[in-house]
Amino acid sequence: MPTITIKPSGKTQEAAEGTTLLDAIRAAGTPIECTCESKNKYDPCHIFVLEGKKGLAKMKSPETDRLDAMVGVGSKSRLACQCVVNGTENVTVELLGALSG
Secondary structure: OOEEEEEOOOEEEEOOOOOEHHHHHHHOOOOEOOOOOOOOOOOOOEEEEEEOHHHEOOOOHHHHHHHHOOOOOOOOEEEOOOOEEOOOOOEEEEEOOOEOO
8 A cells, every 4th residue: 555645744555545635634634625525526635746756646637627727737637536546656745835724
């Protein structure tokens, strides 16, 4: 089972195949704002995948479309609610403005 490392806190969480990064981040005890609750409304759960990109499912059209419409997106950008662990390698993510509170 791959491990998800969350920056800047350094917290880690194991994540089973099929788990979204949003669920893994929350399971690690890290608050992350995402009011869409994985229903494709794309609230601010924009993260950067620093390492382990191959350990995640490929982006689907709704995610790429939303990222294309956002400011501050780069080649490492993903939406935590749409990004699914595929179980092949450890992943390191950096939380951006998605932190709640």
